[in-house]
Amino acid sequence: MQVPAQTVHLSKKYLTRIKTEPGFEFKQIHRAEIYRSFGPSGIKYSWDREKSIRRIQMSIADKVYGWLSVLTAQKVKSIWEDANLEDFEHDEIHYLPTRMLELAEGILNGTADADETNKYTWISGWGFQRGTRKNVYGALASAEASLFTLLHGVVGHSGDFATPALDASACIDRNSPGAWFAKIEGFDFYKKMNHYDNLEFVPLEIDHRKEVEFWEWWFEEALSHAWDLVEPEE
Numbered sequence: 001m002q003v004p005a006q007t008v009h010l011s012k013k014y015l016t017r018i019k020t021e022p023g024f025e026f027k028q029i030h031r032a033e034i035y036r037s038f039g040p041s042g043i044k045y046s047w048d049r050e051k052s053i054r055r056i057q058m059s060i061a062d063k064v065y066g067w068l069s070v071l072t073a074q075k076v077k078s079i080w081e082d083a084n085l086e087d088f089e090h091d092e093i094h095y096l097p098t099r100m101l102e103l104a105e106g107i108l109n110g111t112a113d114a115d116e117t118n119k120y121t122w123i124s125g126w127g128f129q130r131g132t133r134k135n136v137y138g139a140l141a142s143a144e145a146s147l148f149t150l151l152h153g154v155v156g157h158s159g160d161f162a163t164p165a166l167d168a169s170a171c172i173d174r175n176s177p178g179a180w181f182a183k184i185e186g187f188d189f190y191k192k193m194n195h196y197d198n199l200e201f202v203p204l205e206i207d208h209r210k211e212v213e214f215w216e217w218w219f220e221e222a223l224s225h226a227w228d229l230v231e232p233e234e
Helices: 005-020 030-034 060-081 093-109 115-124 136-154 163-172 181-184 185-194 208-228
Strands: none
Touching: 005 030, 005 208, 030 163, 060 093, 060 136, 060 163, 060 208, 093 115, 093 136, 115 136, 136 163, 136 181, 163 208
């Protein structure tokens, strides 16, 4: 399908700002403006976990939004799969992003029951932050956010799958695995548990070249591909 003119206009505007304005941060509030340009949503927000009919309720905008989330997470999932995850016992942990994105695609294609996928949308509570660097965790979190978007998201109002994907692509984390999360939660708690004794935190950085490359791909390839994956309504 053809990308709406307003979506094209906003994409050019924000990509230009990313490239030419040092320090400009392309935030979720900016992306929400782009998502809303896709058109109206056919879904009313709900925390109902039994949404097997969700796809029937989806408008074209909902489907494009869903496919964009899947494509964004697919872009970075290998960062998780290629990481050293020896701290986690089960081999299937390596394939969590792939499995979650298969389920997300299944919702879009009508081959997966949304209720069956719900257990995969709360992985942030499984402790993965404490055993991974931020860029690695970002790859997993983007896949989780994609699946959550398909289950519960409404175009332009929920589901931030792009921020963790950007973390996966461009975040430089020179610390021990999990230190970034301990920094957020407060080191004192983790020091008491002997997790990070004598730890000096190295501030996280963003590789700005990779940041621009990521958004170039997102605007110039992923957006149009997401529209191509959606069939026109009869």
